[in-house]
Amino acid sequence: MTEQAGRVAAPARRRRGPASTENGQRSRDRVLKAALELITEAGIDRVRVAEIARRASMSSGQVMYYFTSKEHILLETLAWQDHLDLLRTRAALEKVTGAWRQMERYIYNYLPAGPSDPGWILWMESWARAPHNRQVTQFMEELLAPWRDDLAAIIARGVAEGEFAAPASLDDFTLRFNALLDGLALLRLRQLHQPARKRLVELALTTARAELTPDDPAVPAG
Known part of the structure; x- marks a missing residue:
C-alpha cells in the first residue's frame, strides 16, 4: 500500500468524488468502468493508470484529477460495482415472498x-490491502453494512411472520452468516474444482435452517 493510498477516505454516501458537474461525474464513471474491465481481466497489480486512461479515452492527468492513486481507483470501483450489485439483489428480493425464499435469493445473489465475477474480484483485491490500512478497512465496512442490514431485515420479517425462530443475537447471526457466505464464495472463486453455485446455496441454507427453523414442526422450513 502506497502513502497515496493511505489518503483514501471513507466512501461518500453516493460513492462520488470531486466531480461537481454531470459531465464530471460521467467522466469519473468512465474511469470506473474502464478500471472494472481491466482489474477483472488482469488484477490491479498488473494494471497501470495509463492503461485505465486509454481504456476510458482520457489522459492519465484527467484520471488523476478524480483519484489520488491506483489503489483509490480500486476502492472506488469496488464501491461503484458493489452499489450496482446491491441494487440488483434488492430488486431480486422484491420479486419473491416468504422469508425462506427471500433468504435463498439473498444467498444466491451474494x-x-x-471465478471471473467482477464484483468479487474487486473485493478480493481490496481485502488484500485491508490488513495494512485502517482507512481501507473502514471503507469496506461501510460497503458491507447494507448487506448485513438487508439480511437482518429478512430475518426480522421471518420472525414476525413465524417462519423463523429468533436468533439469540440478530447482530451476531448476520455477522456470522455473512462470514460463512464469504468463505463459500472463496470456494466458488477458485479456478479449479469450484462447487456449483446451487450447491453452495444449499450448504448455506442448511446452516440457516439449523438455527432459524422454529421448534413448531407445523411451520415449514422452506
Whole structure:
C-alpha cells in the first residue's frame, strides 16, 4: 500500500468524488468502468493508470484529477460495482415472498457467479490491502453494512411472520452468516474444482435452517 493510498477516505454516501458537474461525474464513471474491465481481466497489480486512461479515452492527468492513486481507483470501483450489485439483489428480493425464499435469493445473489465475477474480484483485491490500512478497512465496512442490514431485515420479517425462530443475537447471526457466505464464495472463486453455485446455496441454507427453523414442526422450513 502506497502513502497515496493511505489518503483514501471513507466512501461518500453516493460513492462520488470531486466531480461537481454531470459531465464530471460521467467522466469519473468512465474511469470506473474502464478500471472494472481491466482489474477483472488482469488484477490491479498488473494494471497501470495509463492503461485505465486509454481504456476510458482520457489522459492519465484527467484520471488523476478524480483519484489520488491506483489503489483509490480500486476502492472506488469496488464501491461503484458493489452499489450496482446491491441494487440488483434488492430488486431480486422484491420479486419473491416468504422469508425462506427471500433468504435463498439473498444467498444466491451474494455468492459469486463464477471465478471471473467482477464484483468479487474487486473485493478480493481490496481485502488484500485491508490488513495494512485502517482507512481501507473502514471503507469496506461501510460497503458491507447494507448487506448485513438487508439480511437482518429478512430475518426480522421471518420472525414476525413465524417462519423463523429468533436468533439469540440478530447482530451476531448476520455477522456470522455473512462470514460463512464469504468463505463459500472463496470456494466458488477458485479456478479449479469450484462447487456449483446451487450447491453452495444449499450448504448455506442448511446452516440457516439449523438455527432459524422454529421448534413448531407445523411451520415449514422452506
